[in-house]
Amino acid sequence: MKLSDFQGQWDERADVVVVGYGIAGACAALEAKRAGGDVLVLERASGGGGASASSSGIFYLGGGTDVQKACGYEDDAEEMFKFLAASTECADKQAVRDFSLGSVAHFDWLESLGVPFERTSFKGKAVFLDTTECLFSTGNEKVWPYHLIARPAPRGHKVAGIGENAGAEAMKAILARCAEEGVPALYDCAVTELVQDDDGRVVGVLARQDGRQIAVRARKGVVLSTGGYNLNTEMVRRNVPLMSDTAVPLGIPSNDGAGIELGVAAGAATLAMDGIIATASIYPPGQLIKGILVNRNGERFVAEDSYHGRTASYVMEQPEQTAYLILDAEIFAYPEITSAQHALIDGWETVEEMEAGLGLPGGSLVNTLERYNADARAGEDSVFHKHADWLKPLDQGPFAAFDISFNKSIYLFMTLGGLKTNRHAQVIDRQGRVIPGLYAAGACSAHIPHSGKSYASGMSLGPGSFFGRVAGAHACAAE
Amino acid sequence: MKLSDFQGQWDERADVVVVGYGIAGACAALEAKRAGGDVLVLERASGGGGASASSSGIFYLGGGTDVQKACGYEDDAEEMFKFLAASTECADKQAVRDFSLGSVAHFDWLESLGVPFERTSFKGKAVFLDTTECLFSTGNEKVWPYHLIARPAPRGHKVAGIGENAGAEAMKAILARCAEEGVPALYDCAVTELVQDDDGRVVGVLARQDGRQIAVRARKGVVLSTGGYNLNTEMVRRNVPLMSDTAVPLGIPSNDGAGIELGVAAGAATLAMDGIIATASIYPPGQLIKGILVNRNGERFVAEDSYHGRTASYVMEQPEQTAYLILDAEIFAYPEITSAQHALIDGWETVEEMEAGLGLPGGSLVNTLERYNADARAGEDSVFHKHADWLKPLDQGPFAAFDISFNKSIYLFMTLGGLKTNRHAQVIDRQGRVIPGLYAAGACSAHIPHSGKSYASGMSLGPGSFFGRVAGAHACAAE
Numbered sequence: 001m002k003l004s005d006f007q008g009q010w011d012e013r014a015d016v017v018v019v020g021y022g023i024a025g026a027c028a029a030l031e032a033k034r035a036g037g038d039v040l041v042l043e044r045a046s047g048g049g050g051a052s053a054s055s056s057g058i059f060y061l062g063g064g065t066d067v068q069k070a071c072g073y074e075d076d077a078e079e080m081f082k083f084l085a086a087s088t089e090c091a092d093k094q095a096v097r098d099f100s101l102g103s104v105a106h107f108d109w110l111e112s113l114g115v116p117f118e119r120t121s122f123k124g125k126a127v128f129l130d131t132t133e134c135l136f137s138t139g140n141e142k143v144w145p146y147h148l149i150a151r152p153a154p155r156g157h158k159v160a161g162i163g164e165n166a167g168a169e170a171m172k173a174i175l176a177r178c179a180e181e182g183v184p185a186l187y188d189c190a191v192t193e194l195v196q197d198d199d200g201r202v203v204g205v206l207a208r209q210d211g212r213q214i215a216v217r218a219r220k221g222v223v224l225s226t227g228g229y230n231l232n233t234e235m236v237r238r239n240v241p242l243m244s245d246t247a248v249p250l251g252i253p254s255n256d257g258a259g260i261e262l263g264v265a266a267g268a269a270t271l272a273m274d275g276i277i278a279t280a281s282i283y284p285p286g287q288l289i290k291g292i293l294v295n296r297n298g299e300r301f302v303a304e305d306s307y308h309g310r311t312a313s314y315v316m317e318q319p320e321q322t323a324y325l326i327l328d329a330e331i332f333a334y335p336e337i338t339s340a341q342h343a344l345i346d347g348w349e350t351v352e353e354m355e356a357g358l359g360l361p362g363g364s365l366v367n368t369l370e371r372y373n374a375d376a377r378a379g380e381d382s383v384f385h386k387h388a389d390w391l392k393p394l395d396q397g398p399f400a401a402f403d404i405s406f407n408k409s410i411y412l413f414m415t416l417g418g419l420k421t422n423r424h425a426q427v428i429d430r431q432g433r434v435i436p437g438l439y440a441a442g443a444c445s446a447h448i449p450h451s452g453k454s455y456a457s458g459m460s461l462g463p464g465s466f467f468g469r470v471a472g473a474h475a476c477a478a479e
Numbered sequence: 480m481k482l483s484d485f486q487g488q489w490d491e492r493a494d495v496v497v498v499g500y501g502i503a504g505a506c507a508a509l510e511a512k513r514a515g516g517d518v519l520v521l522e523r524a525s526g527g528g529g530a531s532a533s534s535s536g537i538f539y540l541g542g543g544t545d546v547q548k549a550c551g552y553e554d555d556a557e558e559m560f561k562f563l564a565a566s567t568e569c570a571d572k573q574a575v576r577d578f579s580l581g582s583v584a585h586f587d588w589l590e591s592l593g594v595p596f597e598r599t600s601f602k603g604k605a606v607f608l609d610t611t612e613c614l615f616s617t618g619n620e621k622v623w624p625y626h627l628i629a630r631p632a633p634r635g636h637k638v639a640g641i642g643e644n645a646g647a648e649a650m651k652a653i654l655a656r657c658a659e660e661g662v663p664a665l666y667d668c669a670v671t672e673l674v675q676d677d678d679g680r681v682v683g684v685l686a687r688q689d690g691r692q693i694a695v696r697a698r699k700g701v702v703l704s705t706g707g708y709n710l711n712t713e714m715v716r717r718n719v720p721l722m723s724d725t726a727v728p729l730g731i732p733s734n735d736g737a738g739i740e741l742g743v744a745a746g747a748a749t750l751a752m753d754g755i756i757a758t759a760s761i762y763p764p765g766q767l768i769k770g771i772l773v774n775r776n777g778e779r780f781v782a783e784d785s786y787h788g789r790t791a792s793y794v795m796e797q798p799e800q801t802a803y804l805i806l807d808a809e810i811f812a813y814p815e816i817t818s819a820q821h822a823l824i825d826g827w828e829t830v831e832e833m834e835a836g837l838g839l840p841g842g843s844l845v846n847t848l849e850r851y852n853a854d855a856r857a858g859e860d861s862v863f864h865k866h867a868d869w870l871k872p873l874d875q876g877p878f879a880a881f882d883i884s885f886n887k888s889i890y891l892f893m894t895l896g897g898l899k900t901n902r903h904a905q906v907i908d909r910q911g912r913v914i915p916g917l918y919a920a921g922a923c924s925a926h927i928p929h930s931g932k933s934y935a936s937g938m939s940l941g942p943g944s945f946f947g948r949v950a951g952a953h954a955c956a957a958e
Contacts, residue, residue: 078861085864086624091780091796093862145565149624296911297901301570317570319911382557383572385564422776432775432798 001206003197010204010217012186014040016475017205017218018225019191019259022050023167023461024442025225026174027468028475029183030113032223037476040216041178041185042207044226044254048178048185049171051227051251051443052461056128057159057166058138059465060458063100065107067135067157070119075153077101083141083150089272089450095423096448099466106466107157114173116160125286127279127308127457132160139456140307144385156458167461189214190258194222194266194438200429202266202437221437221475224427225468228415228443229257230276236415239273242316242406243413247278250412259444263419266438267429271446275416277455278316280409281308282325282402284336289390291327292372293404295319298355298364300372303384312411313452321406324358326365330396341410342402354399369394416447416455425471437478439471480685482676489683489696491665493519495954496684496697497704498670498738501529502646502940503921504704505653506947507954508662509592511702516955519695520657520664521686523705523733527657527664528650530706530730530922531940535607536638536645537617538944539937542579544586546614546636549598554632556580562620562629568751568929574902575927578945585945586636593652595639604765606758606787606936611639618935619786623864635937646940668693669737673701673745673917679908681745681916700916700954703906704947707894707922708736709755715894718752721795721885722892726757729891738923742898745917746908750925754895756934757795759888760787761804761881763815768869770806771851772883774798777834777843779851782863791890792931800885803837805844809875820889821881833878848873895926895934904950916957918950 016032018025021043033039041048062068063077081100090096111117121135129136138156140146161169178185189209197203204217229235230249235257237244249255264270282288282304289305295318302314315323325335325342335342348354355365373393375381381391403409419440420428427438427445442464449455495511497504500522512518520527541547542556560579569575590596600614608615617635619625640648657664668688673681683696708714709728714736716723728734743749761767761783768784774797781793794802804814804821814821827833834844852872854860860870882888898919899907906917906924921943928934 082624082864091793093780094778097862145561145624145628148628299573301572314570319907322911383576385561428798432801 011214013217015220020226021048023052024464024468028472031469031472032476035476053171055167058458060462062155071121088454090448125283223439224259226259232256247411269420271420272450273417275450277452278413296322298360303386309452325402328394441468490693492696494699499705500527502531503943503947507951510948510951511955514955523669532650534646537937539941541634550600567933569927604762702918703738705738711735748899750899751929752896754929756931757892775801777839782865788931804881807873807875920946
């Protein structure tokens with residue numbers, strides 16, 4: 001609303017008002033506080049943590065972190081930047097560069113807060129780690145053509161917590177530090193409106209707490225850090241309709257896009273709203289990558305050694321979102337992570353029987369396998385450039401197929417689109433101008449990757465925490 | 480319409496009916512005829528040629544053509560495939576591979592028809608060639624990161640004709656050969672409907688000629704080769720709304736999407752309908768590439784040595800589609816090809832004055848240039864990786880700026896989207912199945928590049944002629 005229409009009194013005042021207490025909000029608040037700002041966090045839930053606390057706790061960071069060094073991996077910021085610049089859709093290369101160049105120092109900062117990271121690495125193919133091991137490969141760094149552009153290094157840094165919700169260990173540490181350093185927060189407090197002065201500057205927010213409205217003045221800025229929108233059925237239907245049928249949102253109920261809607265009402269532009277990372281991985285175990293994926297025309301369509309989210313993106317582009325994982329007896333195994341998700345269709349003695357059993361066009365799978373096997377024997381996948389490590393002829397019958405079709409398996413998804421921001425985490429309006437006093441970070445702003453083809457695990461917590469800090473510092477420094 | 484609803488008699492019969500007599504249609508017809516098929520071309524205009532005849536006559540071909548060899552360039556089909564696989568959005572890698580592997584033979588085939596290609600090359604930066612020179616670089620092969628993925632080679636093969644419509648020389652030769660070999664055509668004949676049997680197979684077409692309806696039976700297949708849709712105002716507004724304001728379609732009036740609509744009415748899927756190549760090049764002369772491009776925030780946004788269509792795509796993503804070409808006195812020149820298109824805004828003695836004169840945020844251009852100049856002195860563009868050949872500090876005042884904003888310059892555009900096809904040029908329906916008896920090639924089918932970011936000059940005539948032949952041969956071979 002306009003400041004001139006605001007009739008009431010300010011109930012609270014702060015330099016920097018942070019909306020949402022997940023990782024981006026917590027980092028923004030702490031950084032603003034440390035810069036001498038008077039900070040107030042408004043959180044809709046009854047405590048901090050957000051979706052970050054129920055995440056798997058992976059931070060995409062690199063450039064030579066202490067963990068990378070301890071585990072014997074060479075990396076530098078330029079290689080990380082080159083990889084991200086080439087593989088992600090983000091057009092703001094300056095922001096990508098800031099993140100890459102600042103990544104080592106940011107890792108140290110997180111660790112200084114007490115976020116636990118082991119000096120250990122996992123060398124296999126995993127989606128989640130059920131152990132406390134830290135470093136593993138979570139993106140397409142080793143996938144063609146990216147390994148030709150930048151020297152690959154594992155950059156997924158997992159917090160030392162057990163299970164699929166290790167993110168809680170990170171949030172516990174960061175929130176404890178926020179409390180220690182005197183960051184105040186109001187809980188059960190949902191922001192309903194941004195207040196803008198005649199110049200469009202955001203000068204405060206209206207919120208509801210315990211059934212009453214409160215008005216909070218923000219002298220220097222408001223940071224939106226409210227998470228994604230994948231639990232908002234209507235926004236999902238409108239922006240990513242395919243996800244609204246059978247895919248399962250990965251998040252918490254408050255991932256309803258509230259911050260995106262607040263920003264848009266204040267004039268903000270959005271970016272990449274059709275972007276999602278969805279997945280139902282074929283690995284682990286890694287040996288399944290030696291199989292091939294075919295569509296209902298019996299044709300391959302992706303390098304099978306792609307990051308699982310990249311593979312899933314290609315599955316969604318296939319006819320009727322249908323795809324099969326084809327294995328021979330030598331490499332057969334049940335997908336571990338997804339044993340409940342991908343159905344074993346059947347086993348067959350010959351390729352011809354498998355082709356018929358899957359209802360594929362006559363000769364299609366036979367041709368595809370002939371060609372693939374010839375390539376595998378020659379040690380080079382001539383069409384999709386799957387790495388030679390994963391090439392072997394599929395010629396040891398019997399053969400088996402798993403159904404990894406989009407509507408036959410459980411695909412989990414997160415949204416990647418949100419408010420458009422610049423490298424300072426300032427929100428941009430629909431004419432390309434900065435909205436003074438408004439910042440966004442984390443999943444309510446557009447991610448660096450705009451699609452599952454370029455996402456890597458850790459690209460939410462990593463840039464979310466980084467640009468949260470950027471927002472808090474920049475807002476605090478504002479006049 | 481359904482065959483069962485078709486009450487009339489067939490006025491004409493052929494094995495393969497080709498709709499549209501531009502490059503794709505002519506190549507389809509000739510190939511079908513040579514394969515022993517009974518062919519009939521239906522063309523809406525009063526003669527053959529289509530938009531191909533008014534094009535600049537560039538074929539994107541490579542892999543070691545006789546011209547490439549004669550001019551001393553090393554190329555091979557694998558390098559061409561790797562470049563196209565990495566740089567274009569086409570997910571059908573098999574089709575891209577067929578085109579790459581078949582490219583040398585296709586060049587020989589075109590030449591065997593009498594299409595004239597000199598054994599000459601042009602080594603500068605050009606958009607069109609006003610000479611009869613053949614080979615020049617027309618894509619992003621040398622642009623980061625593509626030069627790391629595949630060995631660059633020039634692949635634009637221009638027909639030996641003078642001026643911007645050298646495509647006429649190609650069409651003259653091919654149409655003459657079609658006539659010699661007895662390809663019959665009906666002119667002033669607009670196809671209005673496809674006729675499908677109960678299984679969905681396309682078995683004929685209805686057309687209007689001289690005010691009367693004629694029905695043409697197609698025993699083996701119908702090839703749609705009717706061109707793009709950029710002259711169809713309504714389709715442009717719906718699919719690429721930005722183009723409907725000030726951009727100028729590059730084509731002929733019959734580029735109205737008629738074939739796309741025929742296909743869709745028969746159940747076809749479309750692909751990349753929001754794709755366009757638009758351009759208002761900053762070069763020639765090449766020295767202008769040593770300038771920088773900034774948006775209204777004073778920030779760079781693209782490697783300035785990109786193919787002109789790639790640069791234009793990024794311009795369109797900037798705030799208010801606004802961009803400026805910044806030059807210093809040492810490299811100042813008027814853009815030659817676009818002298819009527821880009822306005823010189825002004826000259827200024829200092830960067831500070833230029834920043835103020837352009838209305839850029841205080842300090843923004845100064846900062847951008849400081850950083851760029853430091854990079855140029857170090858010989859490496861750390862953010863956008865412009866090739867070192869084009870790097871020099873912009874420090875020789877006075878300074879000048881051209882306005883290359885989308886609504887301030889004349890941007891020419893072509894559409895890249897169309898019917899979805901497979902590697903055999905068969906049209907795919909919305910469930911991912913082949914529509915039996917229906918083929919599409921050329922600009923009424925989706926191009927290999929789906930955006931200006933990945934287009935190269937010659938990616939219309941090259942694949943259009945290649946997959947025209949594929950369609951004609953496959954249709955003729957059908958039972």
